[in-house]
Amino acid sequence: MMLQAANSPVCSTLVLELTGRLQPLFHHTTSSVQLLSLELFQRLMQSVNKKERQPMKTRVYENVIELLCLLHDESPEVAEASRVTLLGAAAFLKKRRLRKLLEKRKTLEVGKYLLSGCGSRAAHYVQQAARCLWSHQQPIREAAVRFLGLAGQHLRGHQELLQPIHEALENLPEDTISSVANLAAQTQCTLRDAERAAPSRLSLREWLRRAWSRRPSLWARR
Incomplete structure (x- = not known):
């Protein structure tokens, strides 16, 4: 069976x-298809070998937001299976805080935690949530x-990342x-009200550049 032979390089690629x-x-x-796919996702996380662990982490991060949205599935069985799958993802990613939030069913806090320090994954998280807008279920x-x-x-202050959200x-x-x-x-x-109200945040380099460019006029006032 493929999952039992996951130590094979070819099999790992297939996984x-x-x-x-x-x-x-x-x-x-x-x-039933949802439940089967979620169960298979859990098994695949468990079957990957150490060599493929890093690529698998990328795959897991590519699905966490959709799994988060699936916690609101109209089927209680699917919602619970999604939670169990996310718990498996938290264990795989070694995210203890994520696991504790899921155990306490603090869905909103889970979203905030995933966004904190997400770095380059922010754009991928937005893409995942955007896909969920096409779900056939209103709660999702x-x-x-x-x-x-x-x-x-x-992401306030990062216009290049905010634009896909508005779109x-x-x-x-x-x-x-x-x-x-x-x-x-x-x-x-x-979001737009918050963007308009937010003060302009300059980098230290930009602040110094502007201060230097204004230097002659400041001297002239003395």
Whole structure:
């Protein structure tokens, strides 16, 4: 069996490839397919060998936000399976704080924790949440909007990262329920108000450059 032979280099490559192909199945309209894909994702995390651990970490990070949104799945079985899968991801990534938040079911705090210190993963997190806006379930879409709102607050001041958030919230699917559309509109207004209210933050180099350029005029006033 493939998972039992995961120490094989060829098999490890297949495990990584299969992990990358599971994402669309997380949002399948049939809960049994969702449950099977989540179980398989857990098994794949457990089967990868040490050599492929780093590439697998990338795969796990590419799915954590979608798993977070799936905690709001209308099927209690799928929601719980998503939580168990996220717990497995926390163990795989060695994120003790994430595991504790999941055990206490503090969903909002989980989102904040994932965003803290996310660095280059921020753009990928936004992409994952944007994909969830196309879910056939209203609770998952609402969860995606809320996460994008959190991400927008976290990324304030980084316009190149904020723009995809605004685009995702503006380009909702045509069949979007009014409550989701209203939540998206409110989130955008909140983010834009915060952006306008935020003071301009200059880097030390930029501040010094501007101060130096103003030096003659300052001297002239003496």
